[in-house]
């Protein structure tokens with residue numbers, strides 16, 4: 519066999535979203551793309567904002583000399599400086615350019631961060647339901663994921679987290695707003711988590727990193743906001759991206775930010791830049807860095823996601839589905855009307871509706887519905903969601 523056994527194993531367990539995607543492709547060929555209602559992928563439907571598009575036009579019309587060449591592995595100094603300034607204002611902490619490493623999306627930032635802090639056998643706490651890639655990223659860098667279930671309302675279960683910490687714990691990944699639950703953790707919960715981590719650091723005499731993952735930070739509802747991220751735990755890292763807030767998922771632009779209060783702050787920064795290089799990213803895409811710098815603060819039209827959220831939450835509630843309204847991101851995570859989430863996704867597929875079973879996020883019995891789709895797709899799909907619900911109850 520030419521493909522590594524570990525990779526073959528990983529591919530078998532990894533592929534719920536991909537399997538749904540492939541089933542969806544087959545269905546589209548069979549019945550026509552406009553007859554398939556695809557809520558399986560978190561692929562943002564909104565176009566980048568005009569401020570970003572015009573920055574890009576300017577850059578292509580009058581490119582700064584050398585724009586397309588190699589650069590420092592951590593990114594353009596000017597882009598890092600701009601982001602450090604924005605982060606300082608937003609987080610009320612004194613970031614400098616060196617604290618920001620430009621990366622290939624949040625996925626790149628997470629991989630760079632994990633490679634920077636993990637020794638072989640170190641454990642990383644991952645909260646279920648989770649973004650499944652975390653498990654692979656941790657494994658890729660020699661770590662061992664320790665899955666801790668969220669509370670029933672999908673808040674952080676601090677007692678369970680404390681219990682899961684061992685002398686080998688090196689990091690915890692916290693995703694807020696959360697994919698798939700839509701939860702935003704409160705400032706108080708984050709402060710309590712930080713206190714718990716600092717107690718554990720003292721107990722085991724080692725750094726434990728709080729690694730935030732915030733691609734959905736700007737997509738929030740009902741006046742909710744992400745909590746301050748750097749006020750509490752000193753060893754905090756942030757993986758952020760513009761895949762969702764600027765609608766640039768295919769362009770691969772994000773960054774890793776290191777807390778100005780982190781122990782060994784500049785060593786972490788040097789190591790992260792090195793890891794950006796040796797992971798083969800070399801540096802984040804040049805033109806994206808420059809366009810980002812020139813359109814800082816712009817976002818996609820979040821009002822459009824608000825409208826989608828309203829339509830789909832009202833429609834699914836009327837049909838009998840049970841879920842908490844998402845506070846951020848663009849996912850619903852309803853309980854299935856039957857226990858078997860896989861069977862329920864099949865019943866939905868018979869209605870030409872594609873979603874991902876909760877087991878793909880370590881949380882069976884639920885489904886994830888990504889509502890970052892055209893509004894008319896939601897409207898046309900609602901009767902089908904309702905039919906599937908009734909049908910599942912009859913079987």
Ligand SMILES: Cc1ncc(COP(=O)(O)O)c(C=O)c1O
Pocket residue numbers: 560622623624625626649693697731733758759760761767771772
């Ligand atoms: C929770 C979470 N983290 C990270 C990522 C990866 O984002 P990026 O496209 O910036 O690599 C995603 C993408 O869907 C996500 O949902």
